Amino acid sequence: AQSVTQLDSQVPVFEEAPVELRCNYSSSVSVYLFWYVQYPNQGLQLLLKYLSGSTLVESINGFEAEFNKSQTSFHLRKPSVHISDTAEYFCAVSVINAGGTSYGKLTFGQGTILTVHP
Amino acid sequence: DGGITQSPKYLFRKEGQNVTLSCEQNLNHDAMYWYRQDPGQGLRLIYYSQIVNDFQKGDIAEGYSVSREKKESFPLTVTSAQKNPTAFYLCASSIGGGAYEQYFGPGTRLTVT
Numbered sequence: 001a002q003s004v005t006q007l008d009s010q011v012p013v014f015e016e017a018p019v020e021l022r023c024n025y026s027s028s029v030s031v032y033l034f035w036y037v038q039y040p041n042q043g044l045q046l047l048l049k050y051l052s053g054s055t056l057v058e059s060i061n062g063f064e065a066e067f068n069k070s071q072t073s074f075h076l077r078k079p080s081v082h083i084s085d086t087a088e089y090f091c092a093v094s095v096i097n098a099g100g101t102s103y104g105k106l107t108f109g110q111g112t113i114l115t116v117h118p
Numbered sequence: 119d120g121g122i123t124q125s126p127k128y129l130f131r132k133e134g135q136n137v138t139l140s141c142e143q144n145l146n147h148d149a150m151y152w153y154r155q156d157p158g159q160g161l162r163l164i165y166y167s168q169i170v171n172d173f174q175k176g177d178i179a180e181g182y183s184v185s186r187e188k189k190e191s192f193p194l195t196v197t198s199a200q201k202n203p204t205a206f207y208l209c210a211s212s213i214g215g216g217a218y219e220q221y222f223g224p225g226t227r228l229t230v231t
Contacts, residue, residue: 009158032216043122043208043222044161051217090160094216103168104149104216105176108160 002027004091006109013081014117021076021112023091031093033074034106035065038088047089050074061085086116120145122223124209129228131203139194139226141209147221148214150192154178155206155225164207167192168214196228203230 007022025031032051036044048059055067065076074091091109122143131137143150149168153161163176167186181200186192192211196203206227210220 004160006160036222041225043210043224044220045222046219049219092161096216103166104151104212104214104218104220105163105166106151106161106216106220108153108162110158110160 002029002031002093002095002107004093004107004109006089006091006112008112009110010113010115012115012117015083016080018079019077019081019085019114021089021091021114023074023076023109025072025074025091025093027072027093027095030096032096033065033067034092034094035059035063035074035076036090036092036108038090038111040087044090047076081114081116083116083118085114088113122209122211122221124207124223124226127224127226129226131228131230133230134198135230136195136197137203137228137230139196139207139209139228141192141194141223143190143192143209143211143221143223145211145221146189147211148189149212150186151210151212151220152176152182152184152192152194153208153210155208161208164194196230203228 003026034049035047038044050067058064092106125140151166152164165184167173183195209223212218212220
């Protein structure tokens with residue numbers, strides 16, 4: 001079975017500072033990797049995903065994540081955060097089955113609450 | 119506007135009562151999912167359906183039931199057998215398959231006393 005560990009439950013930072021939210025996963029098979037963001041009292045929105053190819057993936061609002069197969073990690077980074085980035089961030093994996101497809105079952109980490117202070 | 123709707127946003131029930139949470143999507147997605155969110159535990163999959171009239175148990179299906187009679191609808195019933203039903207419930211849909219983005223509804227917060 002697969003599992004996802006987000007190493008920090010809360011990350012406070014000041015506006016315009018860099019931030020890294022850490023995610024490690026455990027799986028005996030290949031996976032797709034995702035970061036979702038949840039603003040207070042809302043559903044989740046996809047931030048970015050890694051399926052294959054370049055190990056560095058980027059979102060439209062300045063976040064990036066790098067897939068590291070040897071370390072089974074998919075850390076999320078942003079060089080300069082804004083107040084509006086305050087939210088809870090979830091890392092998730094979807095197992096790729098033997099046929100090369102995936103059933104869409106997501107396994108989520110516990111979440112990291114990012115709080116950006118002025 | 120295309121999207122997923124969940125109703126109601128807040129729901130209160132007495133212990134021992136069954137309650138049904140609504141989830142409707144107009145995205146023409148084949149796959150739909152129900153998750154439960156508890157503080158500090160992330161999201162856990164309750165049930166999922168890849169096609170109409172078919173659904174599978176997720177990781178925490180005990181005490182829950184679902185139906186998928188229409189492509190656009192995937193209601194979740196929280197039964198009296200669910201020992202700790204108070205939680206935030208999120209419904210999602212996707213085109214199908216794990217490579218595709220899941221689109222989430224706004225959630226229903228259920229409180230059982």
